[in-house]
Amino acid sequence: IVSFAFETPRRSTARRRHRHRRHRATFQSSTSAPGERSQSSSTSAGGGGASVVVVPPPGEEEGSSPSLSQSAIEDLSTRGYAVVPGFLPRSFVDDLRRDAIALRSDSMFRRAGIGQDSSNALDEGVRVAETCFLGRGRRELSSSTSISSISSISSSSYAGGSGCVRDGPGGLHDVLDGLRESLDSLDPNAPRLDRNLDEVLYAYYPRGGYYRRHRDAVPNSASVLRRYSLLLYLNGEGYDPDVDGGRLRIHLDGGGDECPPGEEPKFVDVDPIGGTLVLFRSDAIPHEVLDTNAERYAVVGWYNRGVSPADIGTLGGAVGGGTNVARAAMLAVGMALVTFGVASILGQ
Numbered sequence: 001i002v003s004f005a006f007e008t009p010r011r012s013t014a015r016r017r018h019r020h021r022r023h024r025a026t027f028q029s030s031t032s033a034p035g036e037r038s039q040s041s042s043t044s045a046g047g048g049g050a051s052v053v054v055v056p057p058p059g060e061e062e063g064s065s066p067s068l069s070q071s072a073i074e075d076l077s078t079r080g081y082a083v084v085p086g087f088l089p090r091s092f093v094d095d096l097r098r099d100a101i102a103l104r105s106d107s108m109f110r111r112a113g114i115g116q117d118s119s120n121a122l123d124e125g126v127r128v129a130e131t132c133f134l135g136r137g138r139r140e141l142s143s144s145t146s147i148s149s150i151s152s153i154s155s156s157s158y159a160g161g162s163g164c165v166r167d168g169p170g171g172l173h174d175v176l177d178g179l180r181e182s183l184d185s186l187d188p189n190a191p192r193l194d195r196n197l198d199e200v201l202y203a204y205y206p207r208g209g210y211y212r213r214h215r216d217a218v219p220n221s222a223s224v225l226r227r228y229s230l231l232l233y234l235n236g237e238g239y240d241p242d243v244d245g246g247r248l249r250i251h252l253d254g255g256g257d258e259c260p261p262g263e264e265p266k267f268v269d270v271d272p273i274g275g276t277l278v279l280f281r282s283d284a285i286p287h288e289v290l291d292t293n294a295e296r297y298a299v300v301g302w303y304n305r306g307v308s309p310a311d312i313g314t315l316g317g318a319v320g321g322g323t324n325v326a327r328a329a330m331l332a333v334g335m336a337l338v339t340f341g342v343a344s345i346l347g348q
């Protein structure tokens with residue numbers, strides 16, 4: 001069993017001063033049982049061995065939009081996932097969490113189904129969570145509570161009216177657009193990610209929440225369009241994964257929704273500390289949210305490839321059986337693209 005630790009930009013001001021430094025974290029031997037982690041680690045691994053470079057990029061400068069470092073891009077292309085602690089500055093994290101809390105108190109969250117399945121079924125054996133789909137400029141998501149609570153606007157470049165921490169300049173959607181551009185640079189030969197098909201939501205796990213092992217993109221469903229999954233944790237400074245649970249477990253055993261028979265479990269656990277970004281390949285990385293002992297907030301998103309004519313049979317079936325309005329809307333956009341813009345879909 002191996003584990004590793006790197007500095008995280010939480011609590012200690014001494015640590016915060018060093019947050020722009022580059023940290024190389026290397027797996028070390030440890031005697032802990034699978035799933036146990038060292039007290040100080042932000043990420044720990046079970047069963048495997050590898051070297052991980054984590055670069056907290058600058059996010060605190062006024063007016064700058066956090067961007068993906070080259071090493072995170074390399075991690076993503078070589079290992080299929082990247083973890084970036086401190087990607088978002090604390091004030092931004094706090095504003096987004098307040099926005100999510102305000103939207104939840106305005107009843108804009110729904111019990112979450114199992115996202116990658118075309119029926120989007122509710123299954124408490126697999127997942128206990130609530131979600132609120134976010135689209136740029138979705139007007140019904142302009143919570144009055146969320147306007148007054150946004151504190152980072154005065155001290156940074158965010159501007160605009162209600163929901164501006166999402167929709168305003170330098171807000172969430174701008175950050176996510178910037179990440180999409182970085183992801184597009186990963187494989188210049190692959191078709192562009194389709195901005196019209198981005199999916200973004202707030203996710204809330206209550207105490208007693210979880211999301212059992214799954215993949216975000218599975219064949220024969222609309223989720224097949226998902227290329228990259230994104231997680232941005234929004235938990236407050238008091239969130240302590242040793243007590244509050246809710247770690248993200250990234251499975252590296254080569255299996256799909258289950259560990260292959262006879263394989264040793266191999267995984268990395270990520271602390272859902274506010275500001276941490278996780279990106280991974282939606283089809284290749286099974287993962288789960290371990291049981292939560294406290295309320296847990298995150299932005300969850302998917303960057304999708306465009307719809308190709310070959311997809312239409314599969315996706316048509318998915319829309320027919322679907323109850324997920326956002327997914328159906330996404331597919332409607334995709335189908336409209338096929339109808340009206342085949343050339344652009346084929347990249348010609």
Ligand SMILES: O=C(O)CCC(=O)C(=O)O
Pocket residue numbers: 115203211216231247248287288289298300
């Ligand atoms: O919140 C997390 O850490 C992961 C959530 C997830 O896997 C999902 O929403 O598909």
Ligand SMILES: [Fe+2]
Pocket residue numbers: 214215216229287
């Ligand atoms: Fe997932």
